[in-house]
Amino acid sequence: MESTKRIELLERRVRALMVAFVLTLAGFAITLLRAQSPVTENLRVRQIAVVDAQGRERVLIGAPLPDPVVRGQRMSRNGAISGIALIGPSGNERAGFATSDRSPSSVFIGLDSEMRQESLFLVNADGGGHIDFYDSAKNYARIGISQGRPTLFLRDKGATVFEQPAAR
DSSP states (O other), X not given: OHHHHHHHHHHHHHHHHHHHHHHHHHHHHHHHHHHSOSSOSOXXXXXXXXXXXTSOEEEEEESSOOOOEETTEEOOOSSOEEEEEEEOTTSOEEEEEEEESSSSOOEEEEEXXXXXXXXXXXXXXXXXXXXXXXXXXXXXXXXXXXXXXXXXXXXXXXXXXXXXXXXX
């Protein structure tokens, strides 16, 4: 009987030591968490995705950004870009503010409907730029500066109706 009591006593001591050990570890963890600065000075990542309450991506910040989703399908871009993309509730890319990863790099803002790109504001690396508007009926308008000269281009249902300076 003496050895059974002794074993029980040892088991209680081991349990007490385990509880003390776990509490000590918890205390160290809390101390370490409180000791960390609440502000991170630098954050280096390739991409950040902001999601809505349903877990759907709504804002992407990336270098480079992934190819856009248009009408539910992943489409290829005309080249790699880095910047910010806004995603609509249906999952389609609706707007972007980005730079082209090609050299020389242009910077642009694109605004999209659920179906396609509808407007573009672009500035070239070496100066000049343009604003474009499109629609599904093949109407198109561009106003800009190209090679140091103002330009205006209008298309009605795919047919050019005005171009200044005129094509040579």
